[in-house]
Amino acid sequence: MKSKEEIIKAGDNHFSTNIKTPLRLDAFNKSDDEKIKNIQHHFKMIMEEMGLDLTDDSLSGTPYRVAKMYVKELFYGLNPINKPKLSTFENKYSYKKMLVEQNITIDSACEHHFLPIIGYANVAYIPKNKVIGLSKINRLVDYYARRPQVQERLVIQILNDLQTVLETKDVIVSVTAKHLCVSSRGIKDQSSFTTTLEYGGCFLDTETRKEFLNIINQQTP
Ligand SMILES: [Zn+2]
Numbered sequence: 198m199k200s201k202e203e204i205i206k207a208g209d210n211h212f213s214t215n216i217k218t219p220l221r222l223d224a225f226n227k228s229d230d231e232k233i234k235n236i237q238h239h240f241k242m243i244m245e246e247m248g249l250d251l252t253d254d255s256l257s258g259t260p261y262r263v264a265k266m267y268v269k270e271l272f273y274g275l276n277p278i279n280k281p282k283l284s285t286f287e288n289k290y291s292y293k294k295m296l297v298e299q300n301i302t303i304d305s306a307c308e309h310h311f312l313p314i315i316g317y318a319n320v321a322y323i324p325k326n327k328v329i330g331l332s333k334i335n336r337l338v339d340y341y342a343r344r345p346q347v348q349e350r351l352v353i354q355i356l357n358d359l360q361t362v363l364e365t366k367d368v369i370v371s372v373t374a375k376h377l378c379v380s381s382r383g384i385k386d387q388s389s390f391t392t393t394l395e396y397g398g399c400f401l402d403t404e405t406r407k408e409f410l411n412i413i414n415q416q417t418p
Pocket of ligand 1 (some may be wrong): 208307308310311312376378379381
């Protein structure tokens with residue numbers, strides 16, 4: 198059992214222990230509706246404990262709104278049933294150069310404080326025999342972002358899946374994001390942001406990585 202001090206310290210250091218999101222074995226035995234009902238109950242308890250009067254018209258619906266938002270929007274990416282189908286196609290054009298999908302919106306939440314992580318992802322790969330629909334990359338990024346996250350884990354999860362479906366190690370993923378738990382509490386640094394980068398295959402080569410970084414540093418259309 199960790200002390201309260203250790204718990205706060207672990208959050209501020211943003212430790213992550215696993216590449217996989219730690220999930221209970223019974224994580225999805227209940228339906229979404231059951232989960233919403235239970236979270237609604239518990240969130241009402243939290244609000245009342247803080248002294249809020251839930252008979253007020255403005256507050257009375259908040260527990261339900263929060264519960265629904267958690268299950269259906271902010272954290273829908275916890276449930277593997279929501280994982281986008283990553284269909285690939287034969288690389289008919291024999292395009293063998295870098296393909297970069299950039300400025301993909303990241304709307305996530307820090308697993309240590311449940312506060313937003315907002316920013317952008319950039320993904321590139323060099324196709325072998327398989328290519329993937331561009332919007333599928335955006336959907337995959339969103340799926341892994343929509344769960345309590347650690348930014349380092351997020352890039353690894355995206356990278357691993359793309360390497361598997363594209364049948365190549367030549368993939369790179371970068372995420373640049375602002376953490377509200379750094380800007381609005383703790384150190385309260387409003388201007389800093391965090392970049393994480395994971396890659397394999399030919400992106401281990403410095404020149405190839407530079408080419409990617411040059412492209413993502415260009416002005417957006
Ligand atoms: Zn945090």
